[in-house]
Amino acid sequence: MSRRQGDAVIDVTELTVRFDDVLALDSVSLSVDAGEFVTVVGPSGCGKTTLLRSVGGLQSPTAGEVRVDGDPPESAQAAGDLGVVFQSHTLFPWKTALENVTFLRELAGRDPDRDRARERLVAAGLGGAVDAYPRELSGGMCQRVAIVRAMHLGASTLLMDEPFGELDELTRYDMAASVLDSWRDSDRTVLFVTHSVPEAVLLGDRVIVMADDPGRIVDRVSVSVPRPREEATMDTPAFADQVADIRRVLRQNRTEDTHPDR
Numbered sequence: 001m002s003r004r005q006g007d008a009v010i011d012v013t014e015l016t017v018r019f020d021d022v023l024a025l026d027s028v029s030l031s032v033d034a035g036e037f038v039t040v041v042g043p044s045g046c047g048k049t050t051l052l053r054s055v056g057g058l059q060s061p062t063a064g065e066v067r068v069d070g071d072p073p074e075s076a077q078a079a080g081d082l083g084v085v086f087q088s089h090t091l092f093p094w095k096t097a098l099e100n101v102t103f104l105r106e107l108a109g110r111d112p113d114r115d116r117a118r119e120r121l122v123a124a125g126l127g128g129a130v131d132a133y134p135r136e137l138s139g140g141m142c143q144r145v146a147i148v149r150a151m152h153l154g155a156s157t158l159l160m161d162e163p164f165g166e167l168d169e170l171t172r173y174d175m176a177a178s179v180l181d182s183w184r185d186s187d188r189t190v191l192f193v194t195h196s197v198p199e200a201v202l203l204g205d206r207v208i209v210m211a212d213d214p215g216r217i218v219d220r221v222s223v224s225v226p227r228p229r230e231e232a233t234m235d236t237p238a239f240a241d242q243v244a245d246i247r248r249v250l251r252q253n254r255t256e257d258t259h260p261d262r
């Protein structure tokens with residue numbers, strides 16, 4: 001394994017993003033090490049997607065700086081070193097599930113490896129959907145194709161924005177287990193947004209806790225629950241304690257919505 005433990009892959013320094021009168025991110029700093037799995041939780045509208053889009057080079061900062069592997073994120077994106085799963089799936093509608101999965105590798109100049117792509121789709125419970133178009137699939141199935149696509153790209157850094165939002169409870173756990181397996185078997189760095197505190201604790205080495213108005217980081221929690229973590233881990237007292245601690249921080253920082261027009 002070539003994990004360069006201690007090297008920062010993602011470096012966000014005093015990042016501020018303003019949309020008109022909304023301060024989506026207010027001087028956010030975050031460093032993610034090579035091979036680290038960092039999860040992000042926070043209320044709706046606290047800037048999680050804006051943070052991920054900034055790290056992915058899709059959102060320009062108002063102030064501050066983002067570096068991925070020491071360079072502006074656009075360089076990593078162009079080199080196929082950044083895999084991104086958005087909150088909505090963004091599949092290409094004119095391509096089948098299999099073609100969607102292989103296309104990003106082709107764009108990055110890599111072997112599309114159709115056989116492996118097919119295997120990954122089958123493993124994600126999509127064996128019957130390999131040749132289907134997105135319009136023929138449910139929202140949750142499209143989301144799974146998008147996750148498989150990001151894994152298949154083989155990028156060293158993975159940005160995932162609520163990738164399991166549309167999945168049912170059991171499929172959600174299966175996909176989380178497959179993301180964890182793939183992360184463990186690679187030297188991948190993951191930044192993962194979720195609304196679910198238990199999911200953040202199950203997956204993360206660290207949990208970044210955000211608050212809104214303005215969007216900011218209010219806590220960084222090292223997850224002490226040992227790995228490997230599996231479904232039964234969620235029934236342990238250590239897991240429950242950590243979830244309760246994070247929920248407490250979220251509650252303490254909850255703002256009343258004084259902006260009814262927002």
Ligand SMILES: Nc1ncnc2c1ncn2[C@@H]1O[C@H](COP(=O)(O)OP(=O)(O)OP(=O)(O)O)[C@@H](O)[C@H]1O
Nearest residue numbers: 019022024043044045046047048049050051087215
């Ligand atoms: N392109 C944009 N133009 C104007 N305002 C925006 C834009 N993108 C985001 N915002 C605003 O910035 C704030 C943060 O939005 P963001 O989508 O990052 O939140 P979030 O934490 O991802 O929320 P959710 O959990 O609902 O996905 C919100 O107030 C949102 O309305």
Ligand SMILES: [Mg+2]
Nearest residue numbers: 048049050087
């Ligand atoms: Mg979002």
